[in-house]
Amino acid sequence: MNHFEDRAGPAGAELWCEDVRLSDIAEAVGTPVYVYSSATLERHYRAFHDAFAPRDVLIAYAVKANGSLSVLRTLIQLGAGADTVSEGEIRRALAAGAPPERIVFSGVGKTDAELAFALDVGVAEINVESEPELERLIALAATKGKRPTVALRINPNVGAGGHAKITTGDEGNKFGVSLGEAERLYARASAAPELDVAGVACHIGSQISDLTPMEAAFTTMRHLVERLHAQGLKVRRLDLGGGLGVPYFDQPEPPSPRVYAEMVERVVGDLDVQLAFEPGRLIAANAGALVSQVIQVHARPGGRRFLVLDAAMNDLLRPAMYDAFHAIRPVVSKPDAPRVVYDVVGPVCETGDTFARGREMAELAAGDLVAFMSAGAYGASMASEYNARPLIPEVLVKGDRFAVTRRRPTYEEMLARDTFAPWLE
Ligand code: LLP
Numbered sequence: 393m394n395h396f397e398d399r400a401g402p403a404g405a406e407l408w409c410e411d412v413r414l415s416d417i418a419e420a421v422g423t424p425v426y427v428y429s430s431a432t433l434e435r436h437y438r439a440f441h442d443a444f445a446p447r448d449v450l451i452a453y454a455v456k457a458n459g460s461l462s463v464l465r466t467l468i469q470l471g472a473g474a475d476t477v478s479e480g481e482i483r484r485a486l487a488a489g490a491p492p493e494r495i496v497f498s499g500v501g502k503t504d505a506e507l508a509f510a511l512d513v514g515v516a517e518i519n520v521e522s523e524p525e526l527e528r529l530i531a532l533a534a535t536k537g538k539r540p541t542v543a544l545r546i547n548p549n550v551g552a553g554g555h556a557k558i559t560t561g562d563e564g565n566k567f568g569v570s571l572g573e574a575e576r577l578y579a580r581a582s583a584a585p586e587l588d589v590a591g592v593a594c595h596i597g598s599q600i601s602d603l604t605p606m607e608a609a610f611t612t613m614r615h616l617v618e619r620l621h622a623q624g625l626k627v628r629r630l631d632l633g634g635g636l637g638v639p640y641f642d643q644p645e646p647p648s649p650r651v652y653a654e655m656v657e658r659v660v661g662d663l664d665v666q667l668a669f670e671p672g673r674l675i676a677a678n679a680g681a682l683v684s685q686v687i688q689v690h691a692r693p694g695g696r697r698f699l700v701l702d703a704a705m706n707d708l709l710r711p712a713m714y715d716a717f718h719a720i721r722p723v724v725s726k727p728d729a730p731r732v733v734y735d736v737v738g739p740v741c742e743t744g745d746t747f748a749r750g751r752e753m754a755e756l757a758a759g760d761l762v763a764f765m766s767a768g769a770y771g772a773s774m775a776s777e778y779n780a781r782p783l784i785p786e787v788l789v790k791g792d793r794f795a796v797t798r799r800r801p802t803y804e805e806m807l808a809r810d811t812f813a814p815w816l817e
Pocket of ligand 1 (some may be wrong): 454457475498499558560595597598599633634635636670671672673674710714769770774
């Protein structure tokens with residue numbers, strides 16, 4: 393459920409975000425533009441939170457899904473924490489107002505400088521992913537005279553997710569320590585006076601549409617916690633990661649947060665631990681749309697029709713990178729428009745810059761607006777300036793108001809970041 397809805401307009405049904413017409417945003421801000429719905433962010437956060445009520449869980453929203461400061465602050469004001477994977481993301485979370493005691497720092501390759509920064513900030517939990525990282529953190533904590541709270545990220549050897557590139561829980565994936573070394577490393581960490589060891593963490597993949605692998609992984613984590621307890625080791629927090637999928641199109645709906653929470657309660661609910669989660673997509677995906685304009689329709693002899701948009705793979709990478717499906721809807725649906733089959737493409741100079749092949753849609757013409765739905769997660773956050781295309785603006789809607797929360801840079805600003813090597817000046 394999101395707050396992008398059609399309402400009747402003079403030219404046909406028009407797509408609105410809450411109480412704002414997407415076409416009004418496009419006119420004011422230009423295209424392409426990302427548009428986010430505050431009400432949807434709130435709804436999704438609350439749905440996840442309430443599914444666990446009255447249990448006090450830490451919901452560390454995965455900043456990588458959408459790190460817009462306004463999106464972050466919207467969630468932080470509701471009580472969310474932040475799951476971060478770089479110093480940049482920690483800084484974003486802090487800038488948006490996240491209290492350090494709600495920031496989790498994950499990632500397979502944290503540099504010494506990033507770990508030092510996290511120590512200075514005093515984040516809630518550093519998820520340690522390997523033995524060398526554990527030793528580096530112990531040494532660094534000793535040097536800095538800090539005692540960070542850590543969790544050990546376990547690779548439960550259960551992979552899942554919407555695409556091989558976003559599966560993280562397989563033994564062959566780079567993430568976390570293997571089960572075989574988990575107890576030894578947990579004991580090592582617990583014995584280190586430099587560390588406050590809070591517990592264990594896992595995250596097995598993203599866009600997971602079936603609870604079976606999650607249940608298997610959480611059961612594995614449960615047994616691990618029991619073994620650690622049996623050895624007299626303290627485990628007070630269990631971080632179960634993110635990964636719950638969202639409906640991108642007419643497909644079987646992924647399990648709701650409520651069904652997910654029931655499974656979690658059933659599998660680990662009786663353990664005496666605080667539960668933490670790192671949802672990203674679930675909260676942000678359906679809260680965002682990418683609005684783009686048709687540059688032209690290019691009909692080839694033989695029947696192929698290319699719908700050439702002003703958005704490209706650098707703005708929304710998911711179709712090129714994961715063959716991901718995004719619904720593409722006209723912003724104004726003209727009544728009686730014939731159905732036409734398009735290849736929907738952007739202007740970037742690669743065939744990979746194709747959003748959809750053979751997609752049947754209402755006929756469109758140059759100048760028409762379309763919206764890519766469910767683009768709020770891993771859309772803007774994965775954008776680049778490939779082909780020297782400026783990063784596109786972001787707009788946050790709340791009720792009948794909207795605000796540009798990241799403006800489009802000027803070409804002068806983009807050029808000013810480069811300098812000439814002195815011998816070329
Ligand atoms: N925690 C950790 C440690 C993660 O690596 C991730 C996502 C999350 C939480 C959040 O997962 P979520 O709830 O959003 O599924 N760019 C890809 C998705 C990559 C996910 C990476 N890790 C895409 O566009 O599908």
